[in-house]
Amino acid sequence: MTGQDLVGQRIKTIRRQRGLSQAQLAHPELSDSYVSLIESGKRTPTAAVLELLAAKLECSLTYLINGVTAEQMQDLELGLRYAALALDNGEVAEARRRYAELLDDGSLAGLASLRQQAEYGYALASEACGDLDEAITVLSRLSESSGETLPSDQAVAVAVALSRCYRERGDLGPAVRVGEEMLLGLRRPMWNDDLVELGATLLGAYIVRGDLLRARQFAAELLAAAEMLGTPRATVAACWNAAVLAEQTGRGEEALALAERALAVQSENGEPRNLARLRMAYAILLLRVHPEQAEACRDLFLRVERELAESSASTVDTARCAVELAKAEIVLGDPAKAVAYANRGRDLLDERARTLRLEAHLVVGNALLLLSRSEEAAAELAKVEELLEHVPSSRRAAEGWLTAAKALEQLDDGEATEAAYHRALASAGL
Numbered sequence: 001m002t003g004q005d006l007v008g009q010r011i012k013t014i015r016r017q018r019g020l021s022q023a024q025l026a027h028p029e030l031s032d033s034y035v036s037l038i039e040s041g042k043r044t045p046t047a048a049v050l051e052l053l054a055a056k057l058e059c060s061l062t063y064l065i066n067g068v069t070a071e072q073m074q075d076l077e078l079g080l081r082y083a084a085l086a087l088d089n090g091e092v093a094e095a096r097r098r099y100a101e102l103l104d105d106g107s108l109a110g111l112a113s114l115r116q117q118a119e120y121g122y123a124l125a126s127e128a129c130g131d132l133d134e135a136i137t138v139l140s141r142l143s144e145s146s147g148e149t150l151p152s153d154q155a156v157a158v159a160v161a162l163s164r165c166y167r168e169r170g171d172l173g174p175a176v177r178v179g180e181e182m183l184l185g186l187r188r189p190m191w192n193d194d195l196v197e198l199g200a201t202l203l204g205a206y207i208v209r210g211d212l213l214r215a216r217q218f219a220a221e222l223l224a225a226a227e228m229l230g231t232p233r234a235t236v237a238a239c240w241n242a243a244v245l246a247e248q249t250g251r252g253e254e255a256l257a258l259a260e261r262a263l264a265v266q267s268e269n270g271e272p273r274n275l276a277r278l279r280m281a282y283a284i285l286l287l288r289v290h291p292e293q294a295e296a297c298r299d300l301f302l303r304v305e306r307e308l309a310e311s312s313a314s315t316v317d318t319a320r321c322a323v324e325l326a327k328a329e330i331v332l333g334d335p336a337k338a339v340a341y342a343n344r345g346r347d348l349l350d351e352r353a354r355t356l357r358l359e360a361h362l363v364v365g366n367a368l369l370l371l372s373r374s375e376e377a378a379a380e381l382a383k384v385e386e387l388l389e390h391v392p393s394s395r396r397a398a399e400g401w402l403t404a405a406k407a408l409e410q411l412d413d414g415e416a417t418e419a420a421y422h423r424a425l426a427s428a429g430l
Contacts, residue, residue: 007050010064012039014057025056076107080117087125090273092314096125116142116150124161128314130353132169139165143178156182156194160201167205168355170391175205191225193233199225200237207245208396219245232269236262240278243285252289259285273317276307280321287328294331301325319345319356326363335367342367355396358387362403369410381407385420391427398427 015025022039023032029052037043038053045053054061062073083098099122102108108115119142127135139162143155150158159182166175179202183195199222206215219242226238239262246255259282266278283300286293305321322345329338346360365380384404391397405420 007045007064008039008041011035011053011057014059015039018057020057025053072107073111076102076111076114080114080121083118083121083125087121087128090311090314090317092125092128092316096122096129099125116154120154120158120161127161127165127168128316130316130349130356132165135165136162136169153194156198160198163198163201163205167201167208170355170397172205172209176202176209176211179205191229191234193229193231193237196222196225196229196234197237200241203241203245207241207248212245212249215245216249232265235265236270236278239265240281247285247288255285256289272307272311273313276304276311276313277317279307280304280317280324284324287324287331291331294328298325298328298332301328315348316353316356319348319353319360321345322348323356323360323363326360326367330363330367330370335370338367339364339371354387354390358384358391358400361387362400362407365407366403369407374411377407378411378413381411385416388423398424401427 011025015022021032022035026032026035030049034043038045038049050064051061054064057064079098079102083095083102086092086098087095099118102118103115103122108118119138123135123138123142126132126138139158142150143158143162159178163175163178166172166178179198182198183202199218203215203218203222206212206218219238222238223242226234229235239258243255243258243262246252246258263278263282266275270278279300283297283304286300287297301321301324305318305325308318308321322341326338326340326342326345329335329341342360342363346357346364349357349360351357361380361383365377365384368374368377368380381404384400388397388400388404391400401420401424405417405424408417408420
């Protein structure tokens with residue numbers, strides 16, 4: 001039902017409650033046929049006519065237009081602000097609860113803009129809680145049903161979040177399609193911060209999918225766009241994702257240089273939580289490129305842990321930092337600490353955060369092998385295999401199966417090892 005239909009219905013309902021006929025409501029300024037057309041949704045009343053009808057019906061103009069009173073509107077806007085504040089402060093479960101209550105209330109039914117705002121916030125909170133399935137459902141509905149009514153910047157924000165969620169869930173085809181269709185639909189007349197961020201998200205999907213040639217071409221285009229814009233947001237988005245690509249394609253020093261540039265810009269312009277996240281991402285990259293600097297990486301992770309605790313970080317951010325700390329401890333030769341860190345991170349997550357839980361189990365399994373605790377390691381690796389069964393084929397899934405296969409090999413489980421290697425090849429499309 002359109003907003004025009006809803007306005008007509010409200011006029012009709014209140015008129016009947018007041019015991020008025022259409023002719024009585026219309027007289028003397030309007031015709032009864034015009035009131036009939038308004039009530040049936042066939043005519044859109046002007047602002048002046050709406051004010052006149054509100055006065056005659058003795059109701060507020062806000063109620064006629066939105067279906068809520070001015071007081072209710074204030075309460076809804078206040079509720080949205082509180083929910084957004086909770087999300088910004090990293091209280092993601094509380095934010096999700098608040099957004100869900102607003103959507104369940106029904107008062108937003110006739111308020112398209114506020115409803116879209118609530119749905120988007122609820123989706124982001126669901127993603128932050130690790131519930132990618134729910135986030136994708138809501139974002140898809142928002143994109144499909146409201147694509148024509150959303151302002152372009154909000155439509156891009158929805159596309160960024162939807163592509164990112166698909167990528168994190170391992171659905172790389174939809175992740176790429178969402179990004180490409182949005183860029184194509186906007187025809188990219190001129191790059192701006194929103195489009196560079198969308199492009200960076202799409203680049204991430206290309207990388208995970210293994211489409212490295214396309215990714216390399218697109219990364220150069222994004223870096224050129226960021227250079228042209230010269231804005232912190234565009235620079236960080238383009239440089240960081242180009243750094244990930246460079247590392248994936250064996251250009252480790254170039255990757256570190258790009259990541260250091262992104263971190264320097266973020267340090268000058270970013271808020272604490274995102275700065276901590278980027279510092280953690282840089283430490284992850286440094287550990288991959290220079291494992292001999294594991295001690296420096298551990299110090300960075302410990303710094304990030306403190307920064308996350310002092311910022312509005314979510315439990316997922318904190319959990320990831322703990323798992324990455326565990327990886328550094330393995331490189332440094334302290335598997336016992338690695339087990340403690342990885343278990344601590346895993347305990348912060350619920351069952352919906354499958355990808356990060358999988359990583360945590362894998363780290364624990366490898367650490368237990370180093371401690372010669374074979375039975376416990378086998379149990380962890382069994383959980384890894386169970387979780388990998390639900391991960392769609394992709395570069396990331398292939399890496400997971402390969403790491404699991406190498407660990408299973410140490411347990412002398414020939415059959416399981418062979419099966420894991422086969423799954424790694426299949427996930428890589430070989």
